[in-house]
Amino acid sequence: MTKKPMTATGRSTAACMVFAAFIQSAAMARAGIPEKTILIHGLESVQGITNTWGGDCTDRRMESSNRENFVSEGKASVRLTGRSSPKSQSHYNALKIPLDGVDLDCRTVMFDCWTTTPEDTQAVYLRLYTKDGKTAGSWSNWGSPFIQSPRITVRLDYGMGRGGFSWEEKNIDAENARSIAAAEIIIGTRAPEAMFDIYVDNLRASEARRTRFPEIAAAKKLYLDTPLVRAGKPEAMIIAPAGQEYLALAARLQTRIRELSGTELPLAAADTTTADQMQSTTAIQLGNVCNNRAMLPLYALLYTPVDDAWPPADGFLAHTVHDPWGTGRNALVLGGSTPGGVGKAVDALLATLKPGRDVVLPKLAIAELGQREMKSIESRRQSLNDEEIQRQIENARRDYARGAHRSVAGRTGSLGHEYARSGNDMLARLYRELALAWYESYQAKPDIYGGPWGMDMDFHLEEILCAWDLIEESPALSDADRLKVTRILYEFITTDVVRKASGALSSRHVRHNHMTFPALGLFFAGNYFKKGYNCLESDYWLEIAHACFKLQA
Template sequence: MLLYDGESLDAVKGAVRASSPDTEIALNTDPQFVSQGESSLHISSRSDPQAAGNTYISVYINTPPADMTSQALLLDVWSSTPAASRAFYVRGYDEDGKCTLSWASWSGVLQREKTTIRLVPELSRSGIAWEADLIQNSDRTAVVRWEIYTGTSEKGEPFDIYVDNMRIEITSERPFSAVTEPRPLVPLTPLVRGGEPLGCLAVPAGEGWQKVAAELQAGLKAATGATVPIKAGDEVAAAELAAGGCILLGNVANNRACLYPYSHQMCFSDELYPGPGGYELRVIHDPWGSGHNLLFVGASDLAGGQAAVQALLARVQPGADLTIEPLCEIELSDNISSRFSGPLTARLDEAWFEQQKKTAESGLESGVHTGLFSQAAQLGEGYVQSARSPYAQAFVWVIKRAYEHYLTKPSTYGGPWGMDSDFTCFRVLATWTVVENDPSLTDQERLEVAKILHRWVTEAVAPKAASAMGNERVRYNHQTFPALGCLFAGEYFQKYYQAYEGEHWLELADACFEMQQKSFKAHEDCNGYQWLTLGHTVRYCLSRPDLTLFENGNARRIADYAMLTMNNIGTQVPYGD
């Protein structure tokens, strides 16, 4: 629906005016600043050389009533003076003059080239912030007046904005507050239907792994009549994997297709784990939010790969259809078992659960660092490795207990969620993505935990990550901890709930790490804080995925730096405090 076409000034009225004779509201006919029709709206001025503070100009545009309940506002904008015209505000009003919508930015979104701005109520994105404090009426069903600003902090400089093709369109984006049901789960993994494969077998390069893949292909054909196509994992696009029916073979070190689930703690096989002759069979539930699963046949070496294939084929029943139930079967080699078998073998009885509760209560009483979120992360990590229900149940209990404590408004140093609770966000959200697939959890529990985590990220994580927006300085750990949390929180709420807060949180993560990838140097030189920042950057690169750090040579420089500052027994200088 078109609201304003830039062809007339009849519906336009000046609002805030700069005290300059150069201030002008006019129709522009220069085609470089027109996106539709013959003209666009142009407002311009010059700031006073002696101005105290910022200088603004704005216009009101009256339009037919617009219902913005499920709509996005779009407008094409330019500036002939982008260096000076840093401010961009849009506000919407009802017929009583009450503000119902408000966005603001000083991040320089106006450029000489056309920029199409897309604004959704309650959403901050692309450096344009939603101004909740200015809203006087939450009823957005009849917005009749729009106010558009630009402004400058420069003295004695011209500044301007061109506006054209102002319109609204239906949007499926929604705030998480509109969510009433938990994300849909995908428990089953169909691989063959009616004797036809539903996906491919993504495998490592090398003759040995090709033979293992051929053995799996032959076994599936013998059972179902379907010939699952074998493809090089490094060449299979994420979109094909997300479409369903795919099987991953090998490990992250020899099969690029494993990178996304591996970096998101959905599978763990690499050159170390599960070790020589060991294997990891598991269903990876809906990793991209597409409604489809992956089947992971993981191993560190060929012997493990062969063992994994035999273990999988032993589960396959003859028939033209093949669907895999939820699955987590892990066999560790002896040398790896002594280091990593804890989550698989720990005794998770009632006494264990009671001890988890006691640990939580003790932590709340003492104001433990990061609140209860480190404990939740540890429980989540136990679950993602083992798929054992008590870990999932304890995770839910701890998150709910953290929220109950938060509601009492405790005077805990560092805030009611716990001091530095944002440090754990990337671990908590990554593991919760897997934990909530456990069949012992109810839909009510899953939705309740999702709401708690959303509130926690909104209040205690995203605001701390925002300090990296708009600056070009190398980062430090108090920026990269919350920014990495925003990556995993943003992905979770965007892909599983289509909640538009997720997009904003991803922008915060990108703003932090895209800058840091340009440097091998973090803000601090000390051992711990330096490597936290750089380690977070590597984790971001692998998880996003964005491999710039590896492609521009900085990953190699970081590795060289680590070796240069390490002694011959692998010890570095003290932590830094």
């Protein structure tokens, strides 16, 4: 992506675009890939459930409730209530649910719960036990979890804190969670002589097992082909902005592909195209983000730069976007800031197509970006050889050693965007070598201001990660290269960035740049690792980002 000068207004607009994409991407993920779960216990009655803890509470009751407002599955939920003693201390009440050796290993555990006493139900715990009484899972939340809403859905993963819940490693003495005999839900309060209660329903687990990223042994799958037609059947849709000029271009593209393949691709209006439609096919996007709202996720997530100011004049950028939704389907942008530019993008694409029942694109990056930028792209292509890469690595090592500000982001952050518009595979080799040199510096634990990763590197995760997301599909990188670089990024995120932003989960204060920048990076990181690896950590990173920006949305 071109680094254009950005005014204060431009920065504000970009920030709004990114946040809009955050909301839209979350909604698209929920709509596009429904989560499959396994019911562990329906809590239809109190039969077999025991009331534990609560020794210092009075008015203790555990009962079945069929009040519709407190039921999410079946016809009833279980209510637990009690009154705390007059003492100024922590007071507890709990229910223990018997289970039949349920295998919860590497699965997300979930339950729905409500309270009628949000001020006084100040804590919720979940504990999982094996049949010999050992603790296989333990989480706690003393952050008044119902204060924002009387209903919450608790989602917990082994070894991780989420949603205000902390993982209690000190309590774990079971080897794994492969045979769980009981689940205990505990509530707590520090208010004396207070009624506190909870309704619990729909204890369940994810059907799919999920792992932590360090346990993953292979780089994510790449989808290098972008099909438009396969075996005479449409594999793409054409999404056009309103306006006769754009509709005519869409019709011309549709007609020519029909002439070449005998297959007609469907046309769709930008304003009415749904997330499901874009995720399940090759979405051919015409225009730019300012006249094609269906392009918003691609633009705000930095997969394409086309808007009403760039490319300049009647320039264009025709390029594929690798698996932006995490569904294995690529997108194709035929972009320009004017109808004339978009027309050139359509022509450039059509010039690459050959007749046949299969119309499948390889990685595509064709551009006309003005004389100055095209000259720069060609100069870079000719000058970036093995010798130049080695020279840049030596300079980078000196920068790393002295803790130069933005030493990594300044060198790697623009490479992915440059690759997206040029297709120069030497840029991927340069990124790889810079990443390896950065990690080598980190491992030496240099005594530099800002820590061994470099000064303020947490501010620049977004740039570093997005560049990698764009450049990773280059054939210059082997699968081993990709996994090695991704592991470096993971270690950077977990050892440096997360701790800078995780305070957003509990803080209600106005956000500041030392929280918002790393949180923005975690949004992009969570999006990348969730789509490519579906690892447990990705949800946690997205949760931090959401907590950071939701407060001031």
